Amino acid sequence: MQASKLTAVSLAVAVALTMSACGKKDDTAADQAGASGAAADGGSAVVKLGFVAPLTGPQAHYGAEYKNGVTLAIEDANASHPTLGGKPVKFELESMDDQADPKTATEVAQKLIDEKVSGVIGHFNSGTSIPASKLYSDAGIPQIAMATAPAFTSQGFKTTFRSMTSDTQQGSVMGEYVVKKLGAKNIAIIDDRTAYGQGLADEFSKAVEGAGGKVIKREYTTDKSTDFAAILTAIKGMHPDIVYYGGADAQSAPMAKQMKRLGLNAPLVSGEMTKTPDFLKVAGKEAEGTLASLAGLPLEQMPKGKDYASRYQARFKEDVATYSPYGYDATRVMIAAMQKADSADPAKYLPVLASIDYTDAVTTPHLGYDSKGDLKIGGITVYKVVGGKWTVLESVGGAAASAAK
Known part of the structure; x- marks a missing residue:
């Protein structure tokens, strides 16, 4: 009886060790892919990207259209069967509503940090992007925001970038x-x-x-x-x-x-x-x-504006309003930096993002940033x-x- 118990215990320990080893192997695969906070998903490591904008309240229409652009960008990226570190990855959106409120913005920013997102698209408003940017900077997480206030990029953070020309x-x-x-x-x-x-x-x-x-x-x-x-x-x-x-x-x-x-x-x-x-x-x-x-340019004059407008309308059954092309480009340029760095680890792809010259954007022939994180090519x-x-x-x-x- 005692021997049976020992045998059972030994078997249980062996199974546990085997399961632990499998778990470590999965974690290593995710690490090699460079996916911060990644989890196994159908053979692909999951790379989480955060998104924040007002999704309720009087400015919800801005946030909804902005999010559509980000969503389309992620769908396009996943359709290309991306890999990082030689492993397949899938990009997923962690969406948050900051209600255009600075206090709420810092709360949801901390949630995204705790969820170990690899990067953040947003926030939408300058008044929410600025306080949240300090949290992202401290965590070393790149942020590409719609914020246009000069103060956003004048703080000296290496993690802050813009989607649009500054005020x-x-x-x-x-x-x-x-x-x-x-x-x-x-x-x-x-x-x-x-x-x-x-x-x-x-x-x-x-x-x-x-x-x-x-x-x-x-x-x-x-x-x-x-x-x-x-x-x-x-x-x-x-x-x-x-x-x-x-x-x-x-x-x-x-x-x-x-x-x-x-x-x-x-x-x-x-x-x-x-x-x-x-x-x-x-x-x-x-x-x-x-x-x-x-x-920026009118939609019809953007390098890929007409194609984007057609695909956007087909996907969301509505016309492009204002912000979605910039959300789309922000997402694609962040993913492009990860692919060039071959990693979704912020510490590894952040320098690539800072120096990137992205030539496949919807809104501009060349998407890149100066030393502050402002767009090199502006105009209105x-x-x-x-x-x-x-x-x-x-x-x-x-x-x-x-x-x-």
Whole structure:
């Protein structure tokens, strides 16, 4: 009886050791593939990529379209049967909702770090990307964010990269444009006090004055407000040539309607968060004449814009709005850096990402970053609402010049 027990125990120990050895073998395979936090999945190691954006609340439409681009990029990458370290891998998305809230952003960032993601696409807002970036930097995890505020890449973190041109260029180009091209001299500015809205308005203001224009009024609201009667009434009495707004379409659309109802007939000018289908829907006929800047080229002028638009529509049954091509490119360039480094270990592929010249992007002929993580090729496009549609007025800067070569 005792011998039987010993035999059983010996057998159990042998099985346990065998199982342990198998487990170590699987872990080694994942390590060789370079998959941070990878797990076995049908013979492939899983490489987790984090994604963060507002997926609920008034900015959810931005996050949803952004996520679509990232999703399509991962599906395309997996369809090519990728390998790392000679082993097959599968890329999977760990999606988080930060609700455009800085506190929530740091909480979900820590969750992604704890889940050992190999990289992060996002966050969407500057106000969420900036506080989260410190956590990713401390963890050594590369982050490619939609954030456009200059402060995002001026922190000195080696892990921060942008998907779009910064507000320094976008605001400055638009400020000069309204003075020199539109002939505006007296300009009123409103911003929503977010890192994005205020940063964009600040750069715009500096450029206006540098071009010879005058900022006759600077007003502030919040990214939760929808009633701007008091602000607009005060501005109306100063007879501005244009009204500039730094913020999102949840505010700029009702602002456009209220401007017309108050008889404030100066054009509304804004940034890329206003250049959306939602702005047109909410503002209705009062959207007419509104101008907005958007980083990069118009979709139809992007190197692979037409093909992307067709594949996006087929996959998601809707047209491209604004942000998804940039989410797509951010994901593909991160994966390309992993493949070039032959590893998903952030410490190994981060230097490759920092120096990459990616020539298979949708949005630009050459996607690469400077020493701060800003895009080497920038430029913006100016749009105007004509006949209820966003219409291209002019493309200005590096992206347009590069595409023309």
